[in-house]
């Protein structure tokens with residue numbers, strides 16, 4: 085097995101006195117697409133926010149690229165190659181599409197490369213190219229999701245974390261977003277995908293974790309999970 | 323007619339100073355949702371610092387224009403350090419406290435700064451040295467002197483510069499991003515504490531210049547000048563829509579005009595019952611009227627969006 089890019093050991097996170105994540109372990113290898121599924125309130129968003137540095141763990145360890153992230157602030161993690169597309173997208177509504185993408189490159193200073201990446205994003209998401217001067221707040225939900233993803237990619241992440249990218253989108257747009265995720269993964273980027281849509285997530289992922297009430301209850305190859313009775317019952321409505 | 327024109331000129335000059343101070347309130351509000359009531363005192367400290375250094379430098383035989391430039395720089399640096407410290411000491415520890423807490427520390431900081439200024443500079447009025455023979459220019463029967471012209475043009479130039487910074491630079495983009503969503507900004511790699519500090523320093527630099535302008539315009543500075551000036555500039559910011567930069571500029575200029583025209587004609591309206599010494603009252607009529615009829619200000623968005 086290759087050395088994991090991300091390794092989480094016994095991670096615990098609490099809101100005040102309430103434990104939302106109760107000692108989970110997970111790892112992601114370089115270039116791997118891993119999904120984390122589970123029902124509402126399982127602790128998925130809490131886990132991603134903690135990995136991004138927005139929340140502080142009450143216990144456990146996060147190793148990224150051989151480094152303990154304990155004392156690394158959220159804004160410093162971006163420069164290390166960690167990017168989170170947050171739940172609800174978090175686009176800057178009063179900034180233009182282009183300015184949103186430029187914000188994504190905030191931690192970089194290679195001007196020419198940034199310009200080239202901008203062009204690449206507009207190729208990847210042609211709909212954004214037409215709307216580059218438009219305020220992001222005026223875009224449709226699906227377009228905003230594209231902005232959020234493109235913006236995260238602008239930081240040139242090594243590990244891209246996506247929190248429910250399909251939320252609130254029409255089926256066609258969900259298709260499009262998942263195709264893009266697959267394309268990005270094919271480029272060799274590591275991806276941690278949190279999803280309600282378990283079937284789709286397990287179809288694109290290599291491995292998966294199932295989270296329940298703050299704990300990982302199942303994990304394994306995506307194909308196996310997709311076939312397992314427990315997952316079929318709980319998440320696929322079979 | 324000449325009187326009207328004269329009142330308009332005076333109003334615009336004073337209003338441009340209000341605008342510079344109002345920008346300080348509105349930038350901080352935009353980014354932290356907090357009203358920095360100590361900002362007026364920063365203006366006062368700026369005026370005092372500029373005046374002291376000007377007097378000292380002139381006493382050392384430094385040529386007036388150079389002395390003036392140096393004292394502007396010194397006042398700006400002093401106020402930037404002050405603004406930075408105010409945020410670090412009085413606001414940052416309370417970032418997650420209930421809204422009332424930083425409001426109370428703001429008042430505390432104001433009192434401390436006023437008393438400090440009183441200890442250093444005394445209770446007396448300090449007069450602004452006559453640097454340049456300020457030539458009056460007449461047009462259309464109204465008079466504008468050199469100092470007024472410089473104040474107005476410089477204020478406009480500074481505001482234009484600020485708009486360029488906020489809308490055309492990486493820093494400005496980060497400021498707008500932090501103002502809109504601090505978590506998302508962090509996810510972009512923005513050190514929000516740094517951006518917040520810079521915002522306080524920028525606002526304080528503007529305050530220093532405004533302080534110097536006020537004392538140059540009236541020829542006076544006083545340890546208590548920050549209170550009323552701050553309150554009026556705050557009114558200007560609310561009038562324009564707090565949190566909105568263009569609003570602060572518009573509000574400042576409008577308030578200057580309202581005050582000046584109001585003071586000029588209040589005697590006519592009240593049949594001589596009230597005189598132009600009631601000029602300060604207008605700002606507060608405006609504040610009350612805006613809060614009652616249009617709390618979001620002229621250019622502001624609904625306040626609910628910021629809750």
Ligand SMILES: Nc1ncnc2c1ncn2[C@@H]1O[C@H](COP(=O)(O)OP(=O)(O)OP(=O)(O)O)[C@@H](O)[C@H]1O
Pocket residue numbers: 099102104122123124125126127128129130131171280
């Ligand atoms: N800011 C908060 N304060 C207190 N409790 C919270 C907070 N955010 C989340 N929680 C609680 O933590 C638990 C995990 O929430 P989390 O948002 O991580 O779940 P999730 O798996 O992302 O759910 P969903 O699929 O609905 O997004 C829930 O019980 C939730 O109520």
Ligand SMILES: [Mg+2]
Pocket residue numbers: 128129130171247
């Ligand atoms: Mg969630």
